Amino acid sequence: MAQLPPAAPGMAYADIDTPALVIDLDAFERNLKRMADAVSKAGVRLRPHAKTHKSPVIGLKQMALGAVGLCCQKVSEAEAMVLGGVPDVYVSNEVVGARKLDRLAALGRQARVMVAVDNEAAIAPLAQAAARHGAQVRVLVEINVGANRCGVEPGEPAVALAQAVAREKSLTFAGLQAYQGRAQHLRTIEERKAAIADAVERTGRTVRLLKESGLSCEVVGGAGTGTYELESASGVYNELQAGSYIFMDADYARNKKADGGRFDTFEHALFVLASIMSTPTPERAVVDGGLKTFSFDAGVPEVHGLAGAVYERPSDEHGNLNLTACNERPGLGDRILLIPGHCDPTVNLHDWYIGVRGMGTAQARVESVWPVAARGALF
Amino acid sequence: MAQLPPAAPGMAYADIDTPALVIDLDAFERNLKRMADAVSKAGVRLRPHAKTHKSPVIGLKQMALGAVGLCCQKVSEAEAMVLGGVPDVYVSNEVVGARKLDRLAALGRQARVMVAVDNEAAIAPLAQAAARHGAQVRVLVEINVGANRCGVEPGEPAVALAQAVAREKSLTFAGLQAYQGRAQHLRTIEERKAAIADAVERTGRTVRLLKESGLSCEVVGGAGTGTYELESASGVYNELQAGSYIFMDADYARNKKADGGRFDTFEHALFVLASIMSTPTPERAVVDGGLKTFSFDAGVPEVHGLAGAVYERPSDEHGNLNLTACNERPGLGDRILLIPGHCDPTVNLHDWYIGVRGMGTAQARVESVWPVAARGALF
Numbered sequence: 166m167a168q169l170p171p172a173a174p175g176m177a178y179a180d181i182d183t184p185a186l187v188i189d190l191d192a193f194e195r196n197l198k199r200m201a202d203a204v205s206k207a208g209v210r211l212r213p214h215a216k217t218h219k220s221p222v223i224g225l226k227q228m229a230l231g232a233v234g235l236c237c238q239k240v241s242e243a244e245a246m247v248l249g250g251v252p253d254v255y256v257s258n259e260v261v262g263a264r265k266l267d268r269l270a271a272l273g274r275q276a277r278v279m280v281a282v283d284n285e286a287a288i289a290p291l292a293q294a295a296a297r298h299g300a301q302v303r304v305l306v307e308i309n310v311g312a313n314r315c316g317v318e319p320g321e322p323a324v325a326l327a328q329a330v331a332r333e334k335s336l337t338f339a340g341l342q343a344y345q346g347r348a349q350h351l352r353t354i355e356e357r358k359a360a361i362a363d364a365v366e367r368t369g370r371t372v373r374l375l376k377e378s379g380l381s382c383e384v385v386g387g388a389g390t391g392t393y394e395l396e397s398a399s400g401v402y403n404e405l406q407a408g409s410y411i412f413m414d415a416d417y418a419r420n421k422k423a424d425g426g427r428f429d430t431f432e433h434a435l436f437v438l439a440s441i442m443s444t445p446t447p448e449r450a451v452v453d454g455g456l457k458t459f460s461f462d463a464g465v466p467e468v469h470g471l472a473g474a475v476y477e478r479p480s481d482e483h484g485n486l487n488l489t490a491c492n493e494r495p496g497l498g499d500r501i502l503l504i505p506g507h508c509d510p511t512v513n514l515h516d517w518y519i520g521v522r523g524m525g526t527a528q529a530r531v532e533s534v535w536p537v538a539a540r541g542a543l544f
Numbered sequence: 545m546a547q548l549p550p551a552a553p554g555m556a557y558a559d560i561d562t563p564a565l566v567i568d569l570d571a572f573e574r575n576l577k578r579m580a581d582a583v584s585k586a587g588v589r590l591r592p593h594a595k596t597h598k599s600p601v602i603g604l605k606q607m608a609l610g611a612v613g614l615c616c617q618k619v620s621e622a623e624a625m626v627l628g629g630v631p632d633v634y635v636s637n638e639v640v641g642a643r644k645l646d647r648l649a650a651l652g653r654q655a656r657v658m659v660a661v662d663n664e665a666a667i668a669p670l671a672q673a674a675a676r677h678g679a680q681v682r683v684l685v686e687i688n689v690g691a692n693r694c695g696v697e698p699g700e701p702a703v704a705l706a707q708a709v710a711r712e713k714s715l716t717f718a719g720l721q722a723y724q725g726r727a728q729h730l731r732t733i734e735e736r737k738a739a740i741a742d743a744v745e746r747t748g749r750t751v752r753l754l755k756e757s758g759l760s761c762e763v764v765g766g767a768g769t770g771t772y773e774l775e776s777a778s779g780v781y782n783e784l785q786a787g788s789y790i791f792m793d794a795d796y797a798r799n800k801k802a803d804g805g806r807f808d809t810f811e812h813a814l815f816v817l818a819s820i821m822s823t824p825t826p827e828r829a830v831v832d833g834g835l836k837t838f839s840f841d842a843g844v845p846e847v848h849g850l851a852g853a854v855y856e857r858p859s860d861e862h863g864n865l866n867l868t869a870c871n872e873r874p875g876l877g878d879r880i881l882l883i884p885g886h887c888d889p890t891v892n893l894h895d896w897y898i899g900v901r902g903m904g905t906a907q908a909r910v911e912s913v914w915p916v917a918a919r920g921a922l923f
Contacts, residue, residue, distance in 0.1 A: 238860060261819055316822075443663065
């Protein structure tokens with residue numbers, strides 16, 4: 166059911182079929198380097214999140230620049246990374262159900278495997294699966310640091326859970342999962358600082374209580390692209406889980422605007438190349454990508470390089486461009502670049518990354534075609 | 545990159561891995577039969593839209609009950625249907641670009657192929673591609689009947705376009721594409737009646753003008769699940785393009801509510817089976833499906849069979865269930881059924897349909913595992 170790729174390496178940029186998920190390789194490589202430098206300077210580790218890219222090719226590039234492994238959100242996502250050569254995966258999520266636990270434990274024979282836990286009832290089935298497969302599984306206890314999603318409460322409840330993990334022979338208590346997901350897209354740095362200060366306090370307190378009970382945290386993990394500088398400087402977190410920094414998206418661009426340009430470390434490196442398929446009126450053009458090409462959970466895609474054009478009213482395979490405020494009017498068959506509203510779920514709609522070298526220049530060419538290997542990895 | 549299926553035929557319902565896209569086969573078959581009976585009674589043809597199901601298995605079931613072929617929204621979607629044995633496909637959309645036109649024309653050697661056109665500049669490239677491949681391609685002229693998406697204006701502009709199509713030897717003018725997409729989800733039958741009355745007037749006028757100019761419309765196509773009874777009874781439309789009727793979704797259920805139960809011909813037949821992966825507080829449970837499992841363009845999924853539970857705050861792979869208004873509290877690992885907000889783009893996130901027989905009974909079993917063959921077919 167995977168589709169054929171919309172381009173081949175060596176092809177001219179103009180020959181890419183549409184809609185296509187395009188990486189500006191130059192900007193992407195600069196993003197990789199900038200984050201690697203930032204964590205190195207801060208003295209923390211980077212374990213980037215593969216839920217953004219779902220690609221072992223990209224994951225291995227991150228590890229070549231110093232990342233210690235990858236985060237994944239599902240067992241099947243972790244399997245796809247290990248299959249592609251990634252030696253260290255952390256399922257930064259709760260895993261429930263016998264089939265999934267068996268697969269996770271089996272993966273522990275092929276790679277270094279870690280998983281999150283937030284419920285005492287989940288420990289025995291996990292430990293039994295690990296024992297059955299002769300695997301040693303490392304475990305982080307997830308604590309709720311303000312996102313109010315998964316996670317036990319910080320402090321004593323987390324300590325009790327860590328002790329229960331540590332009692333299991335086939336499990337190793339490795340530390341805390343303390344991701345504040347809600348803070349990533351708070352619009353101003355002041356809001357993000359307040360949210361992360363609270364998360365740091367909750368996490369730091371739990372680390373101290375664990376220490377008093379004789380348990381040390383090799384890993385204190387969390388942080389996303391919106392807040393990683395804050396966790397880096399916290400003195401509490403030591404392993405960052407940012408993902409989106411490699412690509413960025415329109416929603417992170419809105420953080421940047423609200424911050425008056427301070428949030429500008431990373432460049433847009435991910436685009437959807439689309440074609441104008443209909444030009445019914447001078448004020449309206451229709452592009453060949455809609456609800457099945459973009460995720461709209463963080464708003465519509467932004468039109469790149471056509472000032473005034475606004476993407477609106479998506480249907481399954483169409484998007485309307487409102488050209489009322491445009492001086493330039495695109496013609497039938499013209500190509501247009503769009504910046505996805507939210508990178509992760511948009512990537513998950515595509516089978517292939519088309520890597521372009523020299524994007525924006527007359528020499529732009531397709532250099533690489535990488536599969537989105539863990540697209541649809543829901544289990 | 546296709547994922548392994550979350551179940552196998554013969555498996556007990558309780559053994560399906562999650563999240564899984566589940567068809568209630570009994571309800572689904574009743575839906576197929578009801579629409580086949582309705583169009584037969586109305587004396588119109590049915591060409592159901594494959595953009596809903598993306599499955600030649602389902603398409604052939606529709607044809608076995610009398611459908612004349614399938615609509616597709618992309619050339620690659622049509623290719624997947626033909627590859628699966630469907631003999632008659634209509635790309636009910638504008639196709640732009642040399643590669644796509646070549647593939648469309650090549651498909652015309654393997655199946656009966658029809659396509660929409662709304663721009664005179666698109667005719668010569670289409671005709672040349674058809675001639676190059678020795679294919680005869682049937683063409684519908686798309687008119688704007690109020691959706692303000694693609695389509696030329698009804699009346700004279702449509703006639704001029706039809707005449708230009710008819711002048712090409714490798715093309716056959718076959719009629720009009722006149723789909724009022726916006727009308728499908730208008731909440732009350734009165735609103736839908738007004739919108740379709742307008743579409744019928746515009747379409748009927750164009751059919752008459754075409755006749756006066758010597759061109760007959762073998763096909764006058766349009767209609768979706770929300771309005772098909774109106775187009776059926778119009779005396780103008782003769783080929784219905786409804787898709788969602790096989791599955792239904794939460795958004796169509798909202799039509800039904802607004803209509804006081806009148807919009808109740810079809811049953812919910814499509815669900816996502818999810819698991820409770822975290823129970824952090826008595827008022828909150830977390831399920832293992834979020835932005836990569838459901839499309840949220842038409843709102844959140846509705847929780848089925850757990851009164852009072854509300855799905856909220858999705859992230860990539862999580863959804864929070866607000867249980868404040870629930871008497872019953874699901875436990876860790878419990879299974880729950882959710883009705884997608886919008887069926888088409890939700891189906892496109894999954895690789896497999898798990899067909900369940902006897903759903904809701906103690907005997908429920910997996911009967912079929914069908915690939916979502918055209919998932920990700922964007923080109």
